[in-house]
Amino acid sequence: MNKDEIISQTIDHVKQTLAGAEGGHDWWHIHRVWKTAQHIAAAEEADELVVALGALLHDIADSKFHNGDETVGPRKAREWLQSLQVAEVVIAHVENIITHISFKGGNHQQPFRSKELDIVQDADRLDAIGAIGIARAFSYGGFKNRALYDPAVPPNLNMSKEEYKNSNAPTINHFYEKLLLLKDRMNTETGRMMARERHEFMERYLKQFYGEWEGEL
Ligand code: ADP
Ligand code: NI
Numbered sequence: 001m002n003k004d005e006i007i008s009q010t011i012d013h014v015k016q017t018l019a020g021a022e023g024g025h026d027w028w029h030i031h032r033v034w035k036t037a038q039h040i041a042a043a044e045e046a047d048e049l050v051v052a053l054g055a056l057l058h059d060i061a062d063s064k065f066h067n068g069d070e071t072v073g074p075r076k077a078r079e080w081l082q083s084l085q086v087a088e089v090v091i092a093h094v095e096n097i098i099t100h101i102s103f104k105g106g107n108h109q110q111p112f113r114s115k116e117l118d119i120v121q122d123a124d125r126l127d128a129i130g131a132i133g134i135a136r137a138f139s140y141g142g143f144k145n146r147a148l149y150d151p152a153v154p155p156n157l158n159m160s161k162e163e164y165k166n167s168n169a170p171t172i173n174h175f176y177e178k179l180l181l182l183k184d185r186m187n188t189e190t191g192r193m194m195a196r197e198r199h200e201f202m203e204r205y206l207k208q209f210y211g212e213w214e215g216e217l
Contacts, residue, residue, distance in 0.1 A: 130198025
């Protein structure tokens with residue numbers, strides 16, 4: 001099977017697997033991450049097949065829906081790629097991308113790095129900011145029945161992962177707690193440039209939001 005066939009079969013497989021997935025991680029999220037990853041990869045020395053497969057398969061199994069089991073995604077990706085008889089080095093690399101893409105940093109050194117992971121991780125983070133990121137945030141907030149904004153509830157940057165998940169904070173807080181921090185966490189030059197634009201767009205959006213909130217704009 002040639003690379004294009006591997007990719008097109010994988011697209012069909014991912015679409016089928018994600019049918020009925022919630023809005024934040026549906027096929028169109030995968031599609032945007034894949035397109036963005038291709039765009040970033042065009043300016044980098046990277047293995048295009050690994051980038052494409054990493055992007056297409058990165059959310060194949062969300063651990064949130066498998067009792068926090070982070071091994072399901074890489075395992076499902078491996079089984080799929082083995083069924084297509086993809087080379088073992090490619091499979092192992094894609095598994096590593098899926099395992100490490102949501103590595104949050106903090107004080108720990110990321111245990112696996114590659115140019116291809118850097119690219120897919122940038123693309124995934126870019127989908128959380130800018131116009132799409134704003135839409136995803138409010139969509140998530142609506143799903144969780146959260147307020148848009150509450151001036152009496154300030155952002156809290158010191159929550160643990162668990163506290164964050166259970167917090168009922170208004171959606172605007174998510175911008176300060178996560179989204180506005182992402183532009184400084186990009187790996188590639190192209191990713192950083194795209195993040196800067198999207199970041200500025202979010203800042204303009206917030207300014208307009210507060211103006212309208214006060215009835216002043
Ligand atoms: P990922 O799968 O990329 O790790 P998440 O599952 O944490 O991302 O989030 C998926 C989408 O939902 C992202 O666009 C993210 O910004 C948004 N989201 C996550 N948590 C919140 C929240 N507390 N408030 C608003 N949006 C959120
Ligand atoms: Ni994703």
